[in-house]
Amino acid sequence: MSNMLNAVHKRIFGTSVMLFCMGLLGACSGVDITPAATETFAATNYTRYAWRSEPLSQTGYSKDMLAIKSPSIRAGVEEKMAQLGYRRVDRAEAEFLVEYFATPGYNDGQLSHGGSNDMLYGSSVNRQIDGASANNALALSRPVETGDMQLVFFDAATNDVLWRVQISIVVEDANRIDHDEVRNAVGKGVSALPPVRDL
The missing domain is CATH 3.30.160.670 (Double Stranded RNA Binding Domain)
Structure with missing residues (x-):
């Protein structure tokens, strides 16, 4: 019985992840x-x-x-x-x-001033902003x-x-x-x- 419940939970989790990813793709489509x-x-x-x-x-x-x-x-x-x-x-x-x-x-894109996405390195030790965040900050700082x-x-x-x-x-x-x-x-x-x- 527990194996069947685990399988159901995995299927629900997998479906949820897939729907979430599809939502992200739709949000990033540029439309x-x-x-x-x-x-x-x-x-x-x-x-x-x-x-x-x-x-x-x-x-x-x-x-x-x-x-x-x-x-x-x-x-x-x-x-x-x-x-x-x-x-x-x-x-x-x-x-x-x-x-x-x-x-x-x-x-008109806007760059968030004072936030962590307007600099390559964060204020915390061992916290480095990834390249995608830096690129997004630069891309959104000018008109599209x-x-x-x-x-x-x-x-x-x-x-x-x-x-x-x-x-x-x-x-x-x-x-x-x-x-x-x-x-x-x-x-x-x-x-x-x-x-x-x-x-």
């Missing part, structure tokens, strides 16, 4: 999601949507980052909306419309470039704003867009919506 309250949108019981504007045209040598990100943004929205039970339809049949806006931005995006849902009949979500992604390489990261970040933002209810 910040700020959704608005969903009550107004949920009260409509709308299920059919369309894009408010046509896809942005992109020439072969375009430097327009929004045009380059546009396919990934749309793919992220459409994938998550389908998972939640919403249907994309022609604009004439849509109950609500989806639009997105994107701009570059900067997140971000890609800021906002998804806005409009009522197709009245044009009233039903819901919005702000998405901010840390830019690792200004010359290259990580399309998987953009699509995943947009999916995380849309996941704040309630799933379609069975009527």
Whole structure:
């Protein structure tokens, strides 16, 4: 009996550790999601949507980052909306419309003065700050470039704003867009919506 209890305890502990590590990975992903309250949108019981504007045209040598990100943004929205039970339809049949806006931005990092992370060595004997802490302190002491995006849902009949979500992604390489990261970040933002209810 005690062996069985030990096995159960080990399994619970292992699962807890795995969930904790997954939480840490999510916290360090460089994506910040700020959704608005969903009550107004949920009260409509709308299920059919369309894009408010046509896809942005992109020439072969375009430097327009929004045009380059546009396919990934749309793919992220459409994938998550389908998972939640919403249907994309022609604009004439849509109950609500989806639009997105994107701009570059900067997140002002702050260095914690007087703390142990602003020096390479702590004040206690035999206490040395690890390299990762020192690197984090230096990285957070200057502005970090971000890609800021906002998804806005409009009522197709009245044009009233039903819901919005702000998405901010840390830019690792200004010359290259990580399309998987953009699509995943947009999916995380849309996941704040309630799933379609069975009527």
